[in-house]
Amino acid sequence: DTEVTQTPKHLVMGMTNKKSLKCEQHMGHRAMYWYKQKAKKPPELMFVYSYEKLSINESVPSRFSPECPNSSLLNLHLHALQPEDSALYLCASSQALGLAYEQYFGPGTRLTVT
Amino acid sequence: DAKTTQPTSMDCAEGRAANLPCNHSTISGNEYVYWYRQIHSQGPQYIIHGLKNNETNEMASLIITEDRKSSTLILPHATLRDTAVYYCIVASGSEKLVFGKGTKLTVNP
Numbered sequence: 001d002t003e004v005t006q007t008p009k010h011l012v013m014g015m016t017n018k019k020s021l022k023c024e025q026h027m028g029h030r031a032m033y034w035y036k037q038k039a040k041k042p043p044e045l046m047f048v049y050s051y052e053k054l055s056i057n058e059s060v061p062s063r064f065s066p067e068c069p070n071s072s073l074l075n076l077h078l079h080a081l082q083p084e085d086s087a088l089y090l091c092a093s094s095q096a097l098g099l100a101y102e103q104y105f106g107p108g109t110r111l112t113v114t
Numbered sequence: 115d116a117k118t119t120q121p122t123s124m125d126c127a128e129g130r131a132a133n134l135p136c137n138h139s140t141i142s143g144n145e146y147v148y149w150y151r152q153i154h155s156q157g158p159q160y161i162i163h164g165l166k167n168n169e170t171n172e173m174a175s176l177i178i179t180e181d182r183k184s185s186t187l188i189l190p191h192a193t194l195r196d197t198a199v200y201y202c203i204v205a206s207g208s209e210k211l212v213f214g215k216g217t218k219l220t221v222n223p
Binding site for chain 1 (some may be wrong): 150152163
Protein backbone atom coordinates (compact mmCIF):
# COMPACT_ATOMS: atom_id res chain seq x y z
CA ASP A 1 0.00 0.00 0.00
CA THR A 2 1.70 3.18 -1.20
CA GLU A 3 -1.22 5.48 -0.62
CA VAL A 4 -1.55 8.68 1.35
CA THR A 5 -5.17 9.54 2.02
CA GLN A 6 -6.55 12.98 2.85
CA THR A 7 -9.95 13.99 4.12
CA PRO A 8 -12.03 15.87 3.30
CA LYS A 9 -11.49 16.30 -0.44
CA HIS A 10 -13.16 19.72 -0.37
CA LEU A 11 -13.82 22.10 2.50
CA VAL A 12 -15.60 25.45 2.61
CA MET A 13 -15.29 27.38 5.84
CA GLY A 14 -16.01 30.83 7.14
CA MET A 15 -13.38 33.03 8.70
CA THR A 16 -14.67 32.34 12.22
CA ASN A 17 -14.87 28.57 11.86
CA LYS A 18 -12.58 25.92 13.27
CA LYS A 19 -11.92 22.91 11.08
CA SER A 20 -9.33 20.17 10.69
CA LEU A 21 -7.69 18.44 7.76
CA LYS A 22 -6.68 14.82 8.15
CA CYS A 23 -3.91 12.83 6.50
CA GLU A 24 -3.18 9.13 6.92
CA GLN A 25 -0.56 6.68 5.67
CA HIS A 26 0.08 3.03 6.44
CA MET A 27 3.48 2.60 4.83
CA GLY A 28 5.38 2.77 8.10
CA HIS A 29 6.82 6.15 7.13
CA ARG A 30 8.23 8.21 9.98
CA ALA A 31 8.29 11.60 8.25
CA MET A 32 5.16 13.52 7.28
CA TYR A 33 4.68 16.90 5.63
CA TRP A 34 2.11 19.59 4.95
CA TYR A 35 2.33 21.70 1.80
CA LYS A 36 0.14 24.54 0.57
CA GLN A 37 -0.47 25.10 -3.13
CA LYS A 38 -2.16 28.22 -4.48
CA ALA A 39 -3.74 28.13 -7.91
CA LYS A 40 -1.20 27.92 -10.75
CA LYS A 41 1.71 27.98 -8.28
CA PRO A 42 4.07 25.23 -7.08
CA PRO A 43 3.58 23.55 -3.69
CA GLU A 44 5.16 25.32 -0.73
CA LEU A 45 6.33 23.48 2.36
CA MET A 46 4.56 24.37 5.60
CA PHE A 47 5.50 21.79 8.24
CA VAL A 48 7.62 18.66 8.59
CA TYR A 49 7.19 16.00 11.29
CA SER A 50 9.76 13.36 12.07
CA TYR A 51 8.94 10.53 14.48
CA GLU A 52 5.83 12.47 15.55
CA LYS A 53 7.82 15.56 16.51
CA LEU A 54 7.70 18.86 14.64
CA SER A 55 10.98 19.22 12.78
CA ILE A 56 10.37 22.18 10.48
CA ASN A 57 7.90 25.06 10.63
CA GLU A 58 8.32 27.34 7.64
CA SER A 59 7.17 30.43 9.54
CA VAL A 60 3.54 29.48 9.09
CA PRO A 61 0.95 31.75 10.82
CA SER A 62 -0.43 30.37 14.08
CA ARG A 63 -3.91 30.07 12.62
CA PHE A 64 -2.54 26.83 11.15
CA SER A 65 -1.79 24.30 13.87
CA PRO A 66 -0.33 20.90 12.96
CA GLU A 67 -0.62 17.80 15.05
CA CYS A 68 0.85 14.32 14.69
CA PRO A 69 -0.97 12.07 17.17
CA ASN A 70 0.74 8.89 15.95
CA SER A 71 3.09 7.71 13.24
CA SER A 72 0.28 7.12 10.73
CA LEU A 73 -1.77 10.25 11.21
CA LEU A 74 -1.20 13.95 10.58
CA ASN A 75 -3.75 16.67 11.23
CA LEU A 76 -3.85 20.34 10.33
CA HIS A 77 -6.13 22.39 12.57
CA LEU A 78 -7.48 25.59 11.06
CA HIS A 79 -8.84 28.58 12.96
CA ALA A 80 -9.68 32.14 11.98
CA LEU A 81 -8.45 31.73 8.43
CA GLN A 82 -8.43 34.47 5.83
CA PRO A 83 -9.75 34.26 2.25
CA GLU A 84 -6.15 34.29 0.99
CA ASP A 85 -5.65 30.96 2.77
CA SER A 86 -7.84 29.33 0.15
CA ALA A 87 -5.63 26.75 -1.55
CA LEU A 88 -4.96 23.06 -2.10
CA TYR A 89 -3.43 21.55 1.04
CA LEU A 90 -1.22 18.58 0.32
CA CYS A 91 0.05 15.98 2.74
CA ALA A 92 3.07 13.80 2.02
CA SER A 93 5.10 11.14 3.77
CA SER A 94 8.53 9.60 3.37
CA GLN A 95 10.38 6.74 4.98
CA ALA A 96 12.48 9.12 7.06
CA LEU A 97 14.33 12.43 6.96
CA GLY A 98 17.93 13.08 6.09
CA LEU A 99 18.41 10.73 3.17
CA ALA A 100 17.12 10.78 -0.39
CA TYR A 101 13.79 9.13 0.32
CA GLU A 102 11.02 9.97 -2.07
CA GLN A 103 7.93 11.70 -0.79
CA TYR A 104 4.51 10.19 -1.43
CA PHE A 105 1.78 12.79 -1.78
CA GLY A 106 -1.92 12.57 -1.10
CA PRO A 107 -4.54 14.02 -3.47
CA GLY A 108 -4.97 17.11 -1.35
CA THR A 109 -7.82 18.97 0.33
CA ARG A 110 -9.16 21.93 -1.61
CA LEU A 111 -9.97 24.61 0.95
CA THR A 112 -12.12 27.65 0.29
CA VAL A 113 -12.35 30.33 2.98
CA THR A 114 -15.37 32.61 2.65
CA ASP B 115 13.95 30.20 -3.79
CA ALA B 116 14.21 27.27 -6.18
CA LYS B 117 17.76 26.44 -7.25
CA THR B 118 16.74 25.18 -10.68
CA THR B 119 15.79 26.65 -14.05
CA GLN B 120 13.39 24.85 -16.37
CA PRO B 121 11.59 25.82 -19.58
CA THR B 122 8.08 27.01 -18.91
CA SER B 123 6.45 24.62 -21.36
CA MET B 124 7.23 21.86 -23.85
CA ASP B 125 5.30 19.78 -26.33
CA CYS B 126 5.87 16.19 -27.32
CA ALA B 127 4.19 13.81 -29.75
CA GLU B 128 2.62 10.69 -28.31
CA GLY B 129 4.95 7.70 -28.58
CA ARG B 130 8.05 9.84 -28.90
CA ALA B 131 10.65 10.46 -26.22
CA ALA B 132 10.17 13.54 -24.06
CA ASN B 133 13.42 15.16 -22.94
CA LEU B 134 12.99 17.69 -20.16
CA PRO B 135 16.04 19.82 -19.32
CA CYS B 136 16.94 21.37 -15.99
CA ASN B 137 19.76 23.73 -15.07
CA HIS B 138 21.14 23.67 -11.52
CA SER B 139 24.48 25.44 -11.83
CA THR B 140 24.81 26.16 -8.08
CA ILE B 141 24.28 22.55 -6.95
CA SER B 142 26.40 21.46 -3.97
CA GLY B 143 28.29 18.21 -3.71
CA ASN B 144 25.82 16.65 -1.28
CA GLU B 145 22.68 17.70 -3.14
CA TYR B 146 20.50 15.33 -5.09
CA VAL B 147 18.48 16.06 -8.21
CA TYR B 148 14.85 15.01 -7.82
CA TRP B 149 12.09 14.93 -10.38
CA TYR B 150 8.42 15.01 -9.49
CA ARG B 151 5.39 15.59 -11.67
CA GLN B 152 1.91 16.85 -10.96
CA ILE B 153 -0.98 15.86 -13.14
CA HIS B 154 -3.82 18.36 -13.09
CA SER B 155 -5.75 18.42 -9.80
CA GLN B 156 -3.66 15.61 -8.27
CA GLY B 157 -0.86 15.53 -5.72
CA PRO B 158 2.73 15.50 -6.98
CA GLN B 159 4.20 12.12 -7.92
CA TYR B 160 7.81 11.13 -7.42
CA ILE B 161 9.57 10.08 -10.63
CA ILE B 162 13.28 9.61 -10.02
CA HIS B 163 16.32 11.08 -8.29
CA GLY B 164 20.09 10.93 -8.62
CA LEU B 165 23.33 12.25 -7.17
CA LYS B 166 26.07 11.80 -9.76
CA ASN B 167 25.33 8.78 -11.90
CA ASN B 168 22.63 8.39 -14.49
CA GLU B 169 19.57 6.60 -13.16
CA THR B 170 16.76 4.62 -14.76
CA ASN B 171 13.55 3.19 -13.38
CA GLU B 172 10.28 1.98 -14.81
CA MET B 173 9.04 5.53 -15.35
CA ALA B 174 12.00 7.47 -16.69
CA SER B 175 15.73 7.98 -17.07
CA LEU B 176 17.75 10.75 -15.47
CA ILE B 177 20.89 11.96 -17.18
CA ILE B 178 23.16 14.18 -15.06
CA THR B 179 26.09 15.98 -16.69
CA GLU B 180 29.56 15.25 -15.42
CA ASP B 181 29.86 18.69 -13.80
CA ARG B 182 26.37 18.17 -12.28
CA LYS B 183 25.25 21.61 -13.38
CA SER B 184 22.40 20.31 -15.49
CA SER B 185 20.27 17.24 -16.01
CA THR B 186 17.68 15.82 -18.37
CA LEU B 187 14.66 13.74 -17.55
CA ILE B 188 13.75 11.33 -20.33
CA LEU B 189 10.32 9.77 -20.73
CA PRO B 190 11.13 7.17 -23.40
CA HIS B 191 7.67 6.73 -24.94
CA ALA B 192 5.40 9.57 -23.88
CA THR B 193 1.66 8.93 -23.60
CA LEU B 194 -1.24 11.33 -23.19
CA ARG B 195 -1.26 10.45 -19.48
CA ASP B 196 2.23 11.95 -19.15
CA THR B 197 0.78 15.44 -19.68
CA ALA B 198 1.67 17.20 -16.43
CA VAL B 199 3.86 19.82 -14.78
CA TYR B 200 7.34 18.38 -14.21
CA TYR B 201 9.39 19.74 -11.33
CA CYS B 202 13.17 19.47 -11.10
CA ILE B 203 14.30 19.96 -7.50
CA VAL B 204 17.75 20.13 -5.95
CA ALA B 205 17.98 19.24 -2.26
CA SER B 206 20.38 17.67 0.20
CA GLY B 207 17.78 15.45 1.77
CA SER B 208 14.16 14.59 1.43
CA GLU B 209 12.92 16.93 4.14
CA LYS B 210 12.99 20.24 2.36
CA LEU B 211 11.86 20.10 -1.23
CA VAL B 212 11.58 23.57 -2.76
CA PHE B 213 9.40 23.36 -5.85
CA GLY B 214 10.12 25.81 -8.67
CA LYS B 215 7.68 26.70 -11.41
CA GLY B 216 8.36 23.49 -13.34
CA THR B 217 7.82 22.63 -17.00
CA LYS B 218 4.34 22.07 -18.32
CA LEU B 219 4.66 19.11 -20.68
CA THR B 220 1.83 18.58 -23.15
CA VAL B 221 1.78 15.27 -24.99
CA ASN B 222 -0.13 15.59 -28.24
CA PRO B 223 -1.89 12.76 -30.10
